[in-house]
Amino acid sequence: xxxxxxxxxxxxxxxxxxxxxxxxxxxxxxxxxxxxxxxxxxxxxxxxxxxxxxxxxxxxxxxxxxxxxxxxxxxxxxxxxxxxxxxxxxxxxxxxxxxxxxxxxxxxxxxxxxxxxxxxxxxxxxxxxxxxxxxxxxxxxxxxxxxxxxxxxxxxxxxxxxxxxxxxxxxxxxxxxxxxxxxxxxxxxxxxxxxxxxxxxxxxxxxxxxxxxxxxxxxxxxxxxxxxxxxxxxxxxxxxxxxxxxxxxxxxxxxxxxxxxxx
Numbered sequence: 236x237x238x239x240x241x242x243x244x245x246x247x248x249x250x251x252x253x254x255x256x257x258x259x260x261x262x263x264x265x266x267x268x269x270x271x272x273x274x275x276x277x278x279x280x281x282x283x284x285x286x287x288x289x290x291x292x293x294x295x296x297x298x299x300x301x302x303x304x305x306x307x308x309x310x311x312x313x314x315x316x317x318x319x320x321x322x323x324x325x326x327x328x329x330x331x332x333x334x335x336x337x338x339x340x341x342x343x344x345x346x347x348x349x350x351x352x353x354x355x356x357x358x359x360x361x362x363x364x365x366x367x368x369x370x371x372x373x374x375x376x377x378x379x380x381x382x383x384x385x386x387x388x389x390x391x392x393x394x395x396x397x398x399x400x401x402x403x404x405x406x407x408x409x410x411x412x413x414x415x416x417x418x419x420x421x422x423x424x425x426x427x428x429x430x431x432x433x434x435x436x437x438x439x440x441x442x443x444x445x446x447x448x449x450x451x452x453x454x455x456x457x458x459x460x461x462x463x464x465x466x467x468x469x470x471x472x473x474x475x476x477x478x479x480x481x482x483x484x485x486x487x488x489x490x491x492x493x494x495x496x497x498x
Contacts, residue, residue, distance in 0.1 A: 260471045262340035263298035266307060268460050268479040274316070275487040286314035286326055294475075296339045302477050308335045312356060322363065328356040338464070338473045353380040369409040373397040373422075381430075391428030393437075397421070401446065414448045418456055439463045442479055450490040456481040 274286040292307035312331030318324045331354045337347040355378045363370045375395040382388040399420035406414045424438035444458015460479040465472055484490070 259465070259469075262338070262471055262473045264338045264340045264473045264475040265295040265298065265300060265302050266460070266462075266475045266477040267293045267302040268477070269481075270479075271482045273484040273487055275484075276318075279488075282318045284316040284318060284324075286316050288312050288314075294336070294339055296345070297342065298340055305339060306336050307338070308333065310334070312354070314356070314358070323359070323361045326356075326358040326360070328354075328358075330354070331356060338475065340473060350382050351384055353383055354378070367403055367407045367409075369401040369403075369416075371397075371399045371401075373399070389430035391426055391431040393424055393426045395422055395424050410448075412448060412451050416446045416448070417444070418446050418458065419443045435465070437465050444479065446481075452485045452487070452489045454481070454483040454485065456483075 269291045271289045271291075272286070273288075274284055276282075276284045288311075290308055290310045290312075292309075293303050293305065294307040295301050295304050310331060310333040312328045314326040314328045316324050316326040333352040333354060335350050335352065337344045337349075339345060356375060358373065358375045361372045363372075373396070375397070377393045377395070379391055379393060380388055381390075397420050399418065401409055401416050401418045403409050403411070404415040404417065408414070409416060420440075420442050422440045423436065424440070425434060426437050427434045440460070440462045442458055442460050444456050446454055446456035448454045457478065457480050460475070460477060462475040463472055464475065
């Protein structure tokens with residue numbers, strides 16, 4: 236088994252162990268996460284591209300099992316991107332729109348208001364290969380305006396680093412049509428800024444799942460999400476877990492047999 240895959244698997248195990256050992260109060264939050272991503276180049280020969288990602292999430296109430304019961308998050312984020320090498324891309328989202336509900340593991344959470352947010356995002360994505368294994372780094376910086384309907388809205392920066400490994404199962408190359416693959420990643424989040432007290436580790440997101448490529452440049456993934464969110468009081472932690480679904484159109488116009496799938 237590839238070393239990066241083992242490293243990420245250990246991150247999953249460590250996260251589960253740390254949940255039990257941490258002294259903060261654990262709050263059970265059962266969720267359904269979905270994400271839809273569409274990208275394309277402005278022309279067949281251009282290195283400039285556009286991207287849009289849409290996130291839709293649901294959640295249960297008070298630790299229940301009905302993950303469709305309440306809304307949790309809806310967001311849309313358009314990007315302009317530049318593919319400066321075959322394996323590297325820089326993407327900028329000037330403004331993304333987010334609408335989020337509080338997480339609902341406690342009765343007191345049910346009366347908390349929804350929050351609207353603007354977010355500016357700069358993202359660097361880099362791919363690498365170890366044999367047939369697709370290994371990626373994603374560095375993402377976000378400037379957040381939270382609670383924009385409140386005159387005293389909050390501002391701050393967030394840095395996210397995601398390490399992801401995808402391993403083809405029935406082919407030797409991730410970009411081959413009709414490829415089944417495994418996918419696993421871990422992504423910590425760190426925040427600081429005007430309305431953040433110091434440098435804070437606020438979130439850790441882990442995912443493990445199975446994916447399938449079809450139509451050449453379209454993929455779906457389904458797996459299990461485990462996410463830790465520290466609350467602002469520093470004494471409580473939301474343990475969000477449940478299924479996560481992805482739909483990717485990596486290069487929309489190339490979903491055709493006339494294109495070579497080896498990007």
